[in-house]
Amino acid sequence: MIRKLEKVLCAALLGLCLLPLISFGAHAEIISTQEAVAMESGQSLAQVETWLQRDDVVAELAALGVDPDLARIRAEALSPAELDELAHRIDEMPAGAGVIEVLGITFLVLIILEIVGVTNIFNR
Amino acid sequence: MRGNTGTSRLSRLVLFCVSASVLAGCAGLRLADETAGLPTAVNLETVPFHPQTEFHCGPAALATVLEHGGLEMTPNDLAERVYTPGLRGSLQAEMVATARAKGRIAYRLPGEPRSILAEVAAGRPVLVLENLGLESIPYWHYAVVVGYDSGGNIMLLRSGEEREQRVSAGRWLRRWDRAGRWAMLIIEPGQWPVDPDPDRWIAAVADFDAVADAPEAARVWQQTLERWPDAPLAWLGLGNTEFALGNLEEAVRAYRRLLALDPDHASGRFNLAVALDRSGRPCDALPLFEALASHESLGERASKRREHSAQACSNLGR
Known part of the structure; x- marks a missing residue:
């Protein structure tokens, strides 16, 4: 029991020690080139830093079935502009899927047309 | 009113045909006009081919351009980086982010056919997004432009399950145009696009x-x-x-x-x-x-x- 308490206390202490490091690391010491590019296209640094935290994009990807650890890795590779797009318009954005889905939907349309009686492909 | 139905149907059909041909006319593409100063025909036969499996045109197309640039990749390696199950597809942002993560520069080409043709003529395949459906019911699809023939006015692509898809230039332009004319050059550090901005x-x-x-x-x-x-x-x-x-x-x-x-x-x-x-x-x-x-x-x-x-x-x- 005491051991357990010790462990918990140790972890808490370690966490407290690391806290300033984490908040310091939230933005790097210098302005990154990516941030400077975003600022030149009219974004504020605060806005860019919010995007770069990436939490909402990680959550979006995870909600769409991406493994949460993988979602974090994937979000780390995105630029501020891409993060902004994904955070706000992920459902409206093109997601290349391919020919097979097209065939599937075409088939569905044909069936509907057949049932409604517009076409007679399957029923000659 | 009833008696008019036939005529109005006919007039609608005529209107449809006229507007369809007008639209087609707007989106016409004559490669002969676009390839001044470039070879009349190019076919990058050495560009590898990865046939896509269900919904995985993104990983397949990306593997094609990365492997051409000297990186051994399979679509399966890339699927976990670009494929999003809930969307049953791959987002453009993640396609380019993955190319960067693999040590390549992703350069968005201007939305002009000429810029794609010039890169292909310089020996570089170009990753494109197409919309195979309609504006209102889109079917997004990634493909790789690997050549053209201005004589036959056709574009050559690695696409889906086709190693060499031959599409008339006008038809291809409409597909590309409906997808926002998105074309990406995936380029190795040290190299340059033909006409970089x-x-x-x-x-x-x-x-x-x-x-x-x-x-x-x-x-x-x-x-x-x-x-x-x-x-x-x-x-x-x-x-x-x-x-x-x-x-x-x-x-x-x-x-x-x-x-x-x-x-x-x-x-x-x-x-x-x-x-x-x-x-x-x-x-x-x-x-x-x-x-x-x-x-x-x-x-x-x-x-x-x-x-x-x-x-x-x-x-x-x-």
Whole structure:
């Protein structure tokens, strides 16, 4: 029991020690080139830093079935502009899927047309 | 009213045909007009082919261009980086982000057919997004342009399950046009697009830099500066990579070059001040931070650093 308490206390202490490091690391010491590019296209640094935290994009990807650890890795590779797009318009954005889905939907349309009686492909 | 139905149907049909042909006319593409100064026909036969499996045209197309650029990749390796199950597809942002994560620069080509044809003629396949459906019911699809034939007016693509898809240029243009004319060149560091635009290139390199090793990023900034020695952001990029490598003197030199070109460049001034401060020259950093203290975006950070530099400077007894 005491051991357990010790462990918990140790972890808490370690966490407290690391806290300033984490908040310091939230933005790097210098302005990154990516941030400077975003600022030149009219974004504020605060806005860019919010995007770069990436939490909402990680959550979006995870909600769409991406493994949460993988979602974090994937979000780390995105630029501020891409993060902004994904955070706000992920459902409206093109997601290349391919020919097979097209065939599937075409088939569905044909069936509907057949049932409604517009076409007679399957029923000659 | 009833008697008119037949006529109105007919007139609607005529209207449909006319508008369809007008639309087709708008989107016509004559390769012969677009390829002035380029070979009349190109077919990059050595570009590999990865047939797509269900919904996986993104990984397949990306593997095609990456493997052509010398990276052994299979669509399966890439699927976990680009495929999103809930969307049953791959987002453009993740396609390019993955190319960067694999050490390549993703350069968005201008939305003109000519820019794609010129790259293909230079031996580089081009990743494109197509919309195989309608504007209102889109079917997004990634493919890779690997050639064209201006005689037959056709485009050649690696697409889906077809190793060499031959599509009439007009039909292909409509597919590409409905997908926002998105074309990406996935290029190795050290190489150049045929006709690079400085702003597009620098934005692409800045995004590459964010995920690349610092020495590799520094080389690409050097490459950029050889072509455009007066590009302030390229000097910032070089300075930042030198800073990340711990080469503070080189960083200071690069930031100073930037400020010689653009004396009011806020990020350049801020980063120069940090580099000076870090290399034991807080008294030189102090006026730079002071000048930035009222800056809209950087003011808060500059004020904090100013106090620190002021303290360090007074400790030096100056």
